[in-house]
Amino acid sequence: MATAKKGQFTLFVAFALVLVVLIVLGYYILQQKNAGEEIAKIESIADARQAVEACITDTIEDNLYALGYNGGYVNKNSYTFSSFNTSYELLTVEEMQHNLKSSLERNVDNCGDILEATPYELILNGRPAVTVSFADTAIINVDSLGIIQQRDTAEIRETVTEMEKEFQVNIPQIHAIVEQIFDPEGILIESYDGYAINIFVSPEYSEELLEVHHEESGFVFRMTRIV
């Protein structure tokens, strides 16, 4: 009887081990496949350039939307951010432009990293030149980052295109809405064409969060105020 139980236990352990090995193996194969697909997409110097340019475009968009989500800052700073993970102070439009510009200058050259596992590499021109303009639309320009060349021969190379993206996001208008809604005496009950306003309050009633949603673009500007 005892021998039979021992045998059952051994069988159970063996089965569990096989299961774990299968899961690990499956995960590894999946990872390899994904990496292979990524590389497989970049089969030419043109593919490499397009991938870098797409990355620049995504970075611009991501940074712009992060700027809105974090109340004028692209990156979160835990020392100045509220329980809603956004800023307490309303920056000027110029300060926001500056923050986005600085962030892009720091981050956009990371787009060369996507070529790491490919036969190509990005040769940077130097510090990326970025201009940001917030008016009726947000226009962001990133000068050519440099050239992409094949690692084993400098003869195969292409210049990364200067990227200019325009977003239908009116930051000065959103800024004015935030200024209006955060009235010193309270939250202004107002509606604005093309925008949705959401107000949230922290469970302790110590902070209030304002979200200005631009309906057309999906851009959200968030800001916190201490109650």
Place this chain on the structure above:
Amino acid sequence: MILTLSVSQSAEPPTSDGFNEGAEEVTAEEEQKTIDWSLYQNPEEGAEGEFLLTDDANGIAQVTPDQTICDAVGDCTIGFGTQNMEVQNGLVTGGLFTANAEASLLKVHNTLFDVYFDMSEGDTVEVADTSPRGTELDYFLNKLTEGIKALIQYDTGATQEFQASSNNSLYFIYKNETHFAITEGILTYTDENLTQVLEAGEENTQVEATKTGIKKGILYKNKTFSQKADLLNITIKNTENEEYVICTEASPDCQATLIDNVLVTNGKVTVLQDGLPLYETLDASAVVEMDFNTKILQANILKPNREEYLLLYVGHYQVIEGKGKMLLNPVKEEHASIVNTYISILNDRTILFNEGTVSYNTFKAFTPGSAGEDSCIAYRGEGNGYC
């Protein structure tokens, strides 16, 4: 004996309200005999000190607190001392009474009501319907010391109670049955469906009341009127006006009316629900209609002359109606969620309150932990959009 009940000179009847119009003072000097207690001694063995008045008993009597006095309908009192208890047809109708520690309820009859006084040791009550000069008044005067309750019970079972809040409290019962006046005390009407409370200070506060409730009353500054019924539990506080007339039935000179669960207020006033502010008007020209049936509040400021006109509290939010704008503030203390729609005529806004959400067109504010916030977060979890 000449009937000369002592009536305080300060207990002048109100004359400027119209309640007293047509009242005619009639000289009522008449000789009164002294009650001979030996005629009314309870003959039963062991009932010494108990006296049974019969309906032929009329006159003035001196009573010591150890005497038990039973009136002609069998209601008995004990624990009161008086030099001038008036008896008419075997019923106690007036006098200056002082209670001791064993005092029972004191019943005093007038031509309209039996009034019961709930008194503690040392309390005094003075009941009269003639002036010190012997002139008949058009009201019954009850002068009470602090803490005494005077109770009237209507034949419907409803009650009216006046509780004295000082040693100079006055409770006038006019001889037309529906008019009262109170000074320094609280008048409470209660029946099975309704409780109303009117507060009076030093001013002579006039009240119209019937067996169905308080119909009209004057609120002096910082005084309140409360009404508790099925749909509402409100208190109206006169915060600014010298006098503020509240009515529970239509009348031309009312500044606030509360009829069929619809409250209309004019001018500066604070309205509380369940003891917490519902709204507060800050402008003298504010007109607010609060319909407790539909939960719609409509406000208009006829001649705005301030920066802020009205404060409304719903759930965890305060709404400020101001000059050209309306503001919202979260408040930790939860107020009644009585209002579901706030219509501002002046600012041309209709603000909705539902499930902890305040909304105006595409503006929405969410109460933490509310159903509105939950549904918003769930919705955004699906689409990352706005609520």
